[in-house]
Amino acid sequence: MRAVVMGAGSWGTATAKVLVDAGTDTTIWARRPELADRINSDHTNVDYLPGITLPDQLVATSSIPDALTGADVVVCAVPSQSLRANLTDWLPHVTPETTYVSLAKGVETSTLLRMSEVIAEVSGVPAGQVAVLSGPNLAREVAEGQPAATVIACTDDGRARELQHSFNTGYFRPYTNTDVVGCEIGGAVKNVIALACGMASGVGFGQNTLATIITRGLAETIRLGVAVGAQIETLAGLAGIGDLVATCSSPLSRNRTFGARLGEGLSLTEAQEATHGQVAEGVKSCTSVRALADKFDVEMPLTDAVHQVCHGGLSVADAISSLLGRSTKPEIYE
């Protein structure tokens, strides 16, 4: 079995390392030839994972045909909003029987489709040929070989189990699940909630506030998930609460860090400049997650507030006042 990881950013590179460490024959595609050359010659990706040594067996290329021809598994490791355009370029070189694995955590803003739906629509393959890998997986920690678990979700359970084997290492433990919807909703919404946690932390609030946002963030994730067909158990698992806690708590999270910069008083443009091109998915996905919630008539006050701060000109202070000024209610409600 040969895997190709399409995208050599933080998570694409860490995932390629996992695959090689699991004994899978792996190629990584980088947009820039100089990055591919550096991975091949120095076994490093200093732009995204400085200080990490990549396995000698990892082969890099900047040629799309060379990367994709003959690949059994295509791992999609580009940002959510660019996946459709990238796939369109890749498709002529992909074998029809290929299994796709989506790493992207977002909802397409133009269509409100989840990433597995975008892959199935663009490629024309059945849903059972598309898997999702999602969990509490901060790229740097995984690349360092720190213990972590993840979920490989696919409606075709046999395919999920084959992939589980290809990604299983002594430090990275994949579980299977057939609930693709739950994994993708968990992954997309946690980025938005991490922005909210970052904002609170940037303002100077402590753990009570963060725990409140995480818990109420999970409540709105579950409301949306159930409305679109997810299983609650998935959202109580690694791709739900697991990823939510990791992302909302870690200074390594780009989303949390982006939110913290807004909380400290930086403008959206200043916060964007400070990311140095690395994607904070929640900034765009707060728009599509909010639109999906509107479509299914689901209440998501934290997502609304993040959207208003990022795209509606609301200050973080006013967002906090408006959230706390809402009418009181029972904790558990429909």
Ligand SMILES: NC(=O)c1ccc[n+]([C@@H]2O[C@H](COP(=O)([O-])OP(=O)(O)OC[C@H]3O[C@@H](n4cnc5c(N)ncnc54)[C@H](O)[C@@H]3O)[C@@H](O)[C@H]2O)c1
């Ligand atoms: N970094 C993590 O810790 C992590 C962990 C799990 C999941 N993810 C998810 O994986 C996906 C990829 O994240 P990442 O961390 O590798 O991102 P990144 O910003 O570090 O890298 C993105 C990669 O995609 C490439 N790319 C191709 N087309 C692009 C385009 N049009 N615009 C921008 N970049 C383009 C870039 O060159 C780069 O190699 C995201 O959806 C993210 O939410 C990230």
Ligand SMILES: O=P(O)(O)OC[C@H](O)CO
């Ligand atoms: O750095 P972030 O905020 O994109 O989050 C990284 C991962 O999704 C954590 O699982």
